[in-house]
Amino acid sequence: MTELVIKRVYEEVLPTDGYRILVDRLWPRGISKETAKIDEWNKEVAPSIALRKWFNHDPEKWHEFSKKYIAELQANNIAETFWEAHKKQEKIALVYAAKDEKHCHPLVLLKYLKSVTKK
Template identity: 50%
Template sequence: MSHINRKKLNISIKRAYEDATPEDGYRVLVDRIWPRGRNKVTLKLDQWARDLAPSADLRKWFGHDPKRWEAFQERYRSELDAEEKREQIRRLLAEADDRSVTLIYGAKDEEHNQAIVLRDVLSHLYKG
């Protein structure tokens, strides 16, 4: 993916079960499935980027098994490298309009989830 040259973008991640704060900036849900027990009002989303989440097959294969983490990252990055996904990422960054971006995810595992991978991909794309 080519780099998007702008000022440095602040990208953070947050569980869907943590309260929204003004510092979150542009809030994007990056899960394919809506987080249980949460509603639109409490999530305070700017976007649900369902199509940027891992494919259903990849999500099911991974199952948040830490032993599959390295392979999951490689496979997910490969999915994100498709032209359609690159265009969706460009739109997401354009819609964020230089605001901080917070990637929202529902997984219990805070160390092995797609938001970590997507944050890394976005950070490498958005170099200043």
Template identity: 45%
Template sequence: MTQIRIKRVYEAPDAADGYRVLVDRLWPRGIKKEHLKSDVWEKDITPSAKLRKWFHENTTEHWEDFANIYRTELEGSDAVRQFMERIKTYDTVTLLYASKDPIRNHARILQQFLSAHMA
């Protein structure tokens, strides 16, 4: 079974990270593409642009609704199904995100979703 981890893109890579996947729709600030140690950039499994923009208007008040809407987006996503199929051969997959908030971020929701659906 694939273990799904999350990690900020600004943290140093580690061999234990396994397959490293950038899961932000926008490129992380302050990081040159040649310096980010990732295996793939998966923009299509991130929250829709409209949802992301709405969430960032007020992350505290919008968190619960954001999480529910994003889970619904994930459920209906062909890109997510294809991604799960591609990563099932890896022991460890680390989802890389740029958010400063380690709790209220889409990578945590994605981690929970993938872990539940790949079990």
């Protein structure tokens, strides 16, 4: 079974991170590709540009953002496609850049991917 974790791109890269997938639509500011050590950049699993702009990292909108983001994932079967392409990885680190670790889309994505893997 694949282990799924989330990790900020600004944290130290460790050998135990597993396969590192950047799940943001925009490249993180101030970090080079060499430093980030990303194995894959998957923009498709990130929230749409419109949803990201609407949310604007506002904790007051977190609950509604989470519902809308899950609806996007379900409508496009993106998470299922993502899982099919990566399920043979031993460990996947969903890498992101947001400063607010309690209100960031990888939390929603992680929970949703875990629900997809149980089907």
